[in-house]
Amino acid sequence: MTQSNRFKSLLEVVNHCDDFPLPGKDLKAYTARVNSxxxxxxxxxxxxxxxxxxxxxxxxxxxxxxxxxxxxxxxxxxxxxxxxxxxxxxxxxxxxxxxxxxxxxxxxxxxxxxxxxxxxxxxxxxxxxxxxxxxxLGIVAYGVMLVAYTRNGQGGIEGLWVQRRSRSARTHAGLLDGTAAGGVPIRKKPFTTLMSEAEEEASFSRELVARRARACGTLSYFHTRRKEMGGEVGLLQPGVHFLYDMEVPEDVQPRSNDTNVEGFELMAPDRLKWEILAGNVKPWFALAVIDFFVRHGIIHEENERDFVEISMRLHRHLEFPVFGVSFLTNLLN
Structure with missing residues (x-):
C-alpha cells in the first residue's frame, strides 16, 4: 500500500463529506452561501x-x-x-x-x-x-447503512465486510461501500429498508438481519454533489443515515446479489482506514466507518489528534426539519 493519500487526516475526510460551510466555524462564509x-x-x-x-x-x-x-x-x-x-x-x-x-x-x-x-x-x-x-430541491435524504463485522480470538475487531460497487454503477462507481445501504422510501421504516437492502445487496436473510443487526445511532451531514455522483455538480444534499452494526461469525459471509455490487471483502480496520485516506470509499460510508471506529474504540482521544471535532462533526445540526421526523406512525398529511 504505497499509493499516496488523497487526504492527510480523517478530519479532512469529514470536511470533504460534510463540506457545506459551518456557521460556527465561518459565519461570514455560511451567510454568503445561504443568501446565494x-x-x-x-x-x-x-x-x-x-x-x-x-x-x-x-x-x-x-x-x-x-x-x-x-x-x-x-x-x-x-x-x-x-x-x-x-x-x-x-x-x-x-x-x-x-x-x-x-x-x-x-x-x-x-x-x-x-x-x-x-x-x-x-x-x-x-x-x-x-x-x-x-x-x-436540496431536501434532506434519509438512508440506512449496515456494517457487518467479525471479531478475532481476543475479542477485537478482525474485519469489516466491505462491498465494492460495480464499475458501471450509476454513482460512485468502483468505490467501497457498506455491507448494505440504501435510501428510505416513502411509507417504509428504516429497519424494514435495511432488511430489504441486506437481502438484495449481500444475500443476508431477513431473519439473520432481524436477529443480529443492532441500531447504533445516526449520521448527519451536508454534502455538495460532485462529478462522481453524476448529474449537476453543486447540488446540495443534506442527509441523515440510520446506522446498524451486525457481528457475524466467520462462516457467515455476504454474497453479491445485485448488479451494482461487484463483490465483498473482509477488510481489517487499518486497511480500511488507508482506503478512506486514499479516497477509495464512498463519502457517507467513510463517515459511517469513522463512526464505527469511534464507537468500538479503534480511534480515541489518545491516538487521534482531531478526535473531539471528528466525534462532533459526525452529527451535524441541519438547518431543515428533522427533529419532528418519526417512524412510529404514518404521518402523511
Missing part, C-alpha cells in the same frame, strides 16, 4: 425545506404550481399549488417529468421510479418525490 441560494418552501409555511441552486430555481419557478421571489432576502422558491400530500406530489411529479422529457437536468437521467418523502416542520410528509429529483 433559493430557500425552498411549501405554501404559506415559512420553514425552509432545502436550498436550491439559482439555475435550478429559475427553471422550476416558471412551472405551474410554483412561485419564485428574486427580491426577498433570502430569495425563495415556493411550491404554492396543492393543499395536501397527494396534490402537492402530483405537481412535483408533473414538474420533474417535464424536465426529464426535456432533458433539462442531467441528474434526472438516473430516474429510478422510487419515491422518497419530504418532511415538514411537524414531521408530517408534505409530498413524495422521485429519488433522482430530490437533490434539485
Amino acid at each position: 441560494l433559493y430557500h425552498f418552501k411549501v405554501g404559506r409555511d415559512t420553514t425552509t425545506l432545502g436550498f436550491v441552486l439559482p439555475e435550478v430555481a429559475s427553471k422550476v419557478g416558471r412551472c405551474s404550481g410554483w412561485d419564485i421571489n428574486n427580491k426577498s432576502v433570502p430569495k425563495t422558491l415556493t411550491l404554492s399549488g396543492g393543499h395536501d400530500h397527494d396534490s402537492r406530489s402530483e405537481i412535483i411529479r408533473a414538474t420533474m417529468m417535464h424536465f426529464k422529457h426535456k432533458r433539462t437536468f442531467g441528474v434526472l437521467e438516473k430516474w429510478r421510479s422510487e419515491l422518497k418523502p419530504c418532511y415538514g416542520p411537524t414531521g408530517s410528509v408534505l409530498f413524495s418525490i422521485e429519488r433522482a429529483a430530490f437533490p434539485l
Whole structure:
C-alpha cells in the first residue's frame, strides 16, 4: 500500500463529506452561501425545506404550481399549488417529468421510479418525490447503512465486510461501500429498508438481519454533489443515515446479489482506514466507518489528534426539519 493519500487526516475526510460551510466555524462564509441560494418552501409555511441552486430555481419557478421571489432576502422558491400530500406530489411529479422529457437536468437521467418523502416542520410528509429529483430541491435524504463485522480470538475487531460497487454503477462507481445501504422510501421504516437492502445487496436473510443487526445511532451531514455522483455538480444534499452494526461469525459471509455490487471483502480496520485516506470509499460510508471506529474504540482521544471535532462533526445540526421526523406512525398529511 504505497499509493499516496488523497487526504492527510480523517478530519479532512469529514470536511470533504460534510463540506457545506459551518456557521460556527465561518459565519461570514455560511451567510454568503445561504443568501446565494433559493430557500425552498411549501405554501404559506415559512420553514425552509432545502436550498436550491439559482439555475435550478429559475427553471422550476416558471412551472405551474410554483412561485419564485428574486427580491426577498433570502430569495425563495415556493411550491404554492396543492393543499395536501397527494396534490402537492402530483405537481412535483408533473414538474420533474417535464424536465426529464426535456432533458433539462442531467441528474434526472438516473430516474429510478422510487419515491422518497419530504418532511415538514411537524414531521408530517408534505409530498413524495422521485429519488433522482430530490437533490434539485436540496431536501434532506434519509438512508440506512449496515456494517457487518467479525471479531478475532481476543475479542477485537478482525474485519469489516466491505462491498465494492460495480464499475458501471450509476454513482460512485468502483468505490467501497457498506455491507448494505440504501435510501428510505416513502411509507417504509428504516429497519424494514435495511432488511430489504441486506437481502438484495449481500444475500443476508431477513431473519439473520432481524436477529443480529443492532441500531447504533445516526449520521448527519451536508454534502455538495460532485462529478462522481453524476448529474449537476453543486447540488446540495443534506442527509441523515440510520446506522446498524451486525457481528457475524466467520462462516457467515455476504454474497453479491445485485448488479451494482461487484463483490465483498473482509477488510481489517487499518486497511480500511488507508482506503478512506486514499479516497477509495464512498463519502457517507467513510463517515459511517469513522463512526464505527469511534464507537468500538479503534480511534480515541489518545491516538487521534482531531478526535473531539471528528466525534462532533459526525452529527451535524441541519438547518431543515428533522427533529419532528418519526417512524412510529404514518404521518402523511
